[in-house]
Amino acid sequence: EAGVTQSPTHLIKTRGQQATLRCSPISGHTSVYWYQQALGLGLQFLLWYDEGEERNRGNFPPRFSGRQFPNYSSELNVNALELEDSALYLCASSIPGTVNTEAFFGQGTRLTVV
Amino acid sequence: EDQVTQSPEALRLQEGESSSLNCSYTVSGLRGLFWYRQDPGKGPEFLFTLYSAGEEKEKERLKATLTKKESFLHITAPKPEDSATYLCAVGPTQKLVFGQGTRLTINP
Numbered sequence: 001e002a003g004v005t006q007s008p009t010h011l012i013k014t015r016g017q018q019a020t021l022r023c024s025p026i027s028g029h030t031s032v033y034w035y036q037q038a039l040g041l042g043l044q045f046l047l048w049y050d051e052g053e054e055r056n057r058g059n060f061p062p063r064f065s066g067r068q069f070p071n072y073s074s075e076l077n078v079n080a081l082e083l084e085d086s087a088l089y090l091c092a093s094s095i096p097g098t099v100n101t102e103a104f105f106g107q108g109t110r111l112t113v114v
Numbered sequence: 115e116d117q118v119t120q121s122p123e124a125l126r127l128q129e130g131e132s133s134s135l136n137c138s139y140t141v142s143g144l145r146g147l148f149w150y151r152q153d154p155g156k157g158p159e160f161l162f163t164l165y166s167a168g169e170e171k172e173k174e175r176l177k178a179t180l181t182k183k184e185s186f187l188h189i190t191a192p193k194p195e196d197s198a199t200y201l202c203a204v205g206p207t208q209k210l211v212f213g214q215g216t217r218l219t220i221n222p
């Protein structure tokens with residue numbers, strides 16, 4: 001069974017540009033989560049999507065946004081990139097409906113802003 | 115606000131030398147305690163979920179335990195391939211709060 005897949009693996013952007021990161025969840029998982037892991041910081045919750053809707057977001061500015069498609073895949077968009085946005089962006093998925101089910105992570109997209 | 119603190123930050127062991135990693139948490143109501151393993155440049159790999167105080171789970175050389183205030187990840191007779199960063203997080207699944215991790219190095 002395929003796990004959570006993310007693309008691209010690496011992305012280099014210039015400050016002020018926009019970045020788009022993609023995620024395909026495990027088959028049967030409808031919830032998708034995005035996390036940021038910056039150097040020296042732990043994983044920080046960014047966004048939660050379920051059934052095509054944004055359900056919750058973490059303490060990040062509005063230039064971090066995304067969407068979920070009918071096939072449950074998801075995009076994370078980061079506008080007006082800043083140097084401190086350089087990080088590993090991780091996508092995770094889980095089955096819906098319970099608060100303590102396992103979330104499975106993809107391998108991440110390494111975003112570098114220069 | 116939920117908080118998770120892991121200790122130590124880094125731990126070096128010799129192959130076969132058993133030890134424990136600590137995860138202390140402060141939450142308004144525990145909705146799952148999760149352990150993950152993360153290799154450099156990779157995404158976290160799920161290890162265990164613990165739901166209530168007194169619960170224990172085992173997988174190969176790893177055993178996770180849970181009390182009302184903390185969780186331990188016990189590593190018995192570790193091998194070099196157990197070298198990784200071990201992360202713990204508290205639920206809910208929909209908004210996990212992670213600790214900073216313990217970077218474990220097993221020397222052959």
